[in-house]
Amino acid sequence: MSLNSPTASLCEAGAPALIANSDSLREAFGKALSALGDEFPKLVVLDADIAGGTGVHHFRKSHPDRMIQFGIAEQNMMAAAGGMAAVGLIPVVTTFAVFCLRAIEQARLSLCYARRNAKIVASHPGLDVGPDGGSAQALEDLAAFRAIPGMTVISPADPTEMVLATRAMLEYDGPVYMRTGRSPCARLFGEDHKFEIGKGQIIRDGDDVTIVACGIEVARALAAAESLAEEGISARVVNMATIKPIDAALLSRCAVETGALVTAEDHNIHGGLGGAVAEALAATTPCPVEFVGVKDTFGASGEPEELAHHFGISAPFIADAARRAIRRKRK
Amino acid sequence: MNQKFQTVSAQPSPAMLAEKLAEAARFIRCHSVASIFHAGSGHPGGALSSADLFACLYGAEMNVWPNAIHDPSRDRFVLSKGHAAPALYATGAHFGFCDAKAALALRKLNSPFQGHPHVLDLPWVETSTGSLGQGMSVAVGMAIGLRLQKIPARVYTMLGDGELQEGEAWEAAMSAAHHKLDNLCAVIDYNKLQSDNCNDAIMRLEPLADKWRAFGWSVAEIDGHNIPEILDHLGRAGATREKPSVLIAHTIKGKGVPYMENIPTWHGSVKLTPAQTEEALTALGASADEIKGFMHVS
Ligand SMILES: Cc1ncc(C[n+]2csc(CCOP(=O)(O)OP(=O)(O)O)c2C)c(N)n1
Ligand SMILES: [Mg+2]
Numbered sequence: 001m002s003l004n005s006p007t008a009s010l011c012e013a014g015a016p017a018l019i020a021n022s023d024s025l026r027e028a029f030g031k032a033l034s035a036l037g038d039e040f041p042k043l044v045v046l047d048a049d050i051a052g053g054t055g056v057h058h059f060r061k062s063h064p065d066r067m068i069q070f071g072i073a074e075q076n077m078m079a080a081a082g083g084m085a086a087v088g089l090i091p092v093v094t095t096f097a098v099f100c101l102r103a104i105e106q107a108r109l110s111l112c113y114a115r116r117n118a119k120i121v122a123s124h125p126g127l128d129v130g131p132d133g134g135s136a137q138a139l140e141d142l143a144a145f146r147a148i149p150g151m152t153v154i155s156p157a158d159p160t161e162m163v164l165a166t167r168a169m170l171e172y173d174g175p176v177y178m179r180t181g182r183s184p185c186a187r188l189f190g191e192d193h194k195f196e197i198g199k200g201q202i203i204r205d206g207d208d209v210t211i212v213a214c215g216i217e218v219a220r221a222l223a224a225a226e227s228l229a230e231e232g233i234s235a236r237v238v239n240m241a242t243i244k245p246i247d248a249a250l251l252s253r254c255a256v257e258t259g260a261l262v263t264a265e266d267h268n269i270h271g272g273l274g275g276a277v278a279e280a281l282a283a284t285t286p287c288p289v290e291f292v293g294v295k296d297t298f299g300a301s302g303e304p305e306e307l308a309h310h311f312g313i314s315a316p317f318i319a320d321a322a323r324r325a326i327r328r329k330r331k
Numbered sequence: 332m333n334q335k336f337q338t339v340s341a342q343p344s345p346a347m348l349a350e351k352l353a354e355a356a357r358f359i360r361c362h363s364v365a366s367i368f369h370a371g372s373g374h375p376g377g378a379l380s381s382a383d384l385f386a387c388l389y390g391a392e393m394n395v396w397p398n399a400i401h402d403p404s405r406d407r408f409v410l411s412k413g414h415a416a417p418a419l420y421a422t423g424a425h426f427g428f429c430d431a432k433a434a435l436a437l438r439k440l441n442s443p444f445q446g447h448p449h450v451l452d453l454p455w456v457e458t459s460t461g462s463l464g465q466g467m468s469v470a471v472g473m474a475i476g477l478r479l480q481k482i483p484a485r486v487y488t489m490l491g492d493g494e495l496q497e498g499e500a501w502e503a504a505m506s507a508a509h510h511k512l513d514n515l516c517a518v519i520d521y522n523k524l525q526s527d528n529c530n531d532a533i534m535r536l537e538p539l540a541d542k543w544r545a546f547g548w549s550v551a552e553i554d555g556h557n558i559p560e561i562l563d564h565l566g567r568a569g570a571t572r573e574k575p576s577v578l579i580a581h582t583i584k585g586k587g588v589p590y591m592e593n594i595p596t597w598h599g600s601v602k603l604t605p606a607q608t609e610e611a612l613t614a615l616g617a618s619a620d621e622i623k624g625f626m627h628v629s
Binding site: 047049050051052053069070071072073075076098099102130131132133134135136300301302303306307310 | 441464
């Protein structure tokens with residue numbers, strides 16, 4: 001018995017426009033992947049029924065034969081990527097960050113332990129997810145994926161960098177976890193921007209304190225530095241797009257030159273960028289570090305900017321943390 | 332049937348009950364559309380397809396009472412397809428578990444009506460969901476736990492059809508049959524669509540009833556918009572022994588709003604305009620006054 005059987009043609013008609021965020025990291029990623037499809041003939045993209053959300057609908061349009069649909073079954077998709085890599089393809093697993101967590105054990109064994117050249121690209125990380133709410137806001141993914149041996153973890157800051165990082169990820173031989181983002185985001189970098197896995201960049205110089213940020217927090221870090229400048233505080237901003245391997249040499253240099261650091265991420269304060277920075281500095285150049293992130297709680301529904309303020313990861317909180325870090329330095 | 336309800340008022344005739352539940356379903360649809368409109372995002376399609384099932388579960392089948400939400404003997408409901416939260420909240424509003432006006436503040440900061448149900452925000456919500464497949468496992472755990480403690484309550488869970496692509500749904504199904512959980516009833520909102528497209532285009536589910544039978548369940552295929560038929564089969568599930576029961580309810584995604592029916596894009600990530608919302612509420616039979624009440628909240 002069947003009350004209805006929608007057909008593909010029916011499915012096309014009368015469709016509303018999706019909430020489109022053309023300047024979001026996920027859209028930039030999807031377009032970049034599509035543009036790189038011909039250059040990387042072994043590239044295949046894996047989807048679990050959310051291509052419209054992850055941005056890879058662009059790749060589906062340009063390279064339908066290399067788009068593999070797994071249905072809503074992330075664990076199967078993740079381990080299958082290991083199989084595809086085993087026979088010579090470069091699989092890119094795409095889903096929301098929170099559902100990457102669901103398949104993390106598959107990523108651990110079948111991608112990292114087996115050392116496969118497979119990539120995971122996670123859209124919808126952090127509070128940036130917004131109204132879907134606490135269940136959907138992955139605030140643990142950087143920590144969890146960073147803890148897997150052999151996994152490279154990347155979180156680009158703007159659409160320009162996302163395009164470069166997508167290429168770098170495909171050129172790199174080994175497992176990568178990369179965060180994109182849901183909401184529209186500011187363009188921070190020009191066409192001359194460079195991206196290299198494992199390298200942080202000083203994108204604003206200063207000598208009183210260094211703010212180390214990744215992903216959408218980089219724009220907020222720049223805004224914080226701007227407001228600090230108005231009160232005579234000179235804040236350096238580092239875009240740390242690779243969380244693992246972390247650029248320990250650059251961190252050390254910043255610790256020596258500015259004497260105090262702040263980390264800023266759309267993630268739990270435990271185990272993500274802040275954890276990586278603290279580990280690196282503790283081993284080389286200990287100095288005061290203040291952590292801006294979600295303070296070991298779950299998120300909630302709301303608009304991303306509201307949530308950033310509510311949970312204390314917006315620019316004013318970064319500026320406050322910078323003042324605290326400086327005070328600790330002078331003590 | 333809803334015993335505590337029956338102690339307050341005499342048992343209604345089947346026709347009166349069906350009428351009462353149809354009105355509940357109409358309210359659930361209107362309220363869901365309105366809350367999604369106010370939220371500026373959300374999942375209308377699967378809320379509309381499941382409204383009649385919600386009305387029958389909360390309005391007749393389940394022993395649940397707004398004034399006894401912590402009563403250990405209450406039946407448990409798990410919305411495994413957590414993105415249908417607007418329909419759950421609307422159901423709660425209609426049957427007195429929460430305030431209808433408050434529940435229009437969907438997906439807003441500081442509102443307990445998050446995009447997906449959360450047990451710590453709303454005490455009458457039995458568990459937090461939003462990751463497809465998991466609710467079904469939680470329901471299995473509840474059914475085992477209630478039986479072990481000799482509590483005669485039943486457990487109901489609602490799943491989407493796309494959700495059945497999750498391996499976990501089938502792990503749960505296997506375990507429920509193995510443990511002979513006749514206190515468990517799964518309801519599938521079989522609207523044939525999921526996030527991106529039709530089930531058939533994404534990952535084929537058929538032969539679906541045969542799969543459940545092979546997994547050891549008692550299976551019924553029903554019209555998920557026919558209230559007497561839903562009630563009848565929920566009742567039969569309750570009388571089934573030694574096996575869990577599944578109702579495969581054939582539904583129409585977007586049911587009641589013609590411009591949404593059977594269109595995958597109305598699944599989610601859509602922003603309803605005031606004009607679209609008015610058109611939807613009108614199609615659902617809302618009066619001009621009701622439309623005003625739903626759309627203009629102070
Ligand atoms: C584990 C998991 N993967 C992906 C999603 C994203 N998602 C939300 S709803 C949905 C489609 C669900 O389709 P279906 O189960 O048929 O629900 P309905 O048609 O009743 O809305 C998807 C893929 C999710 N919530 N959970
Ligand atoms: Mg469906």
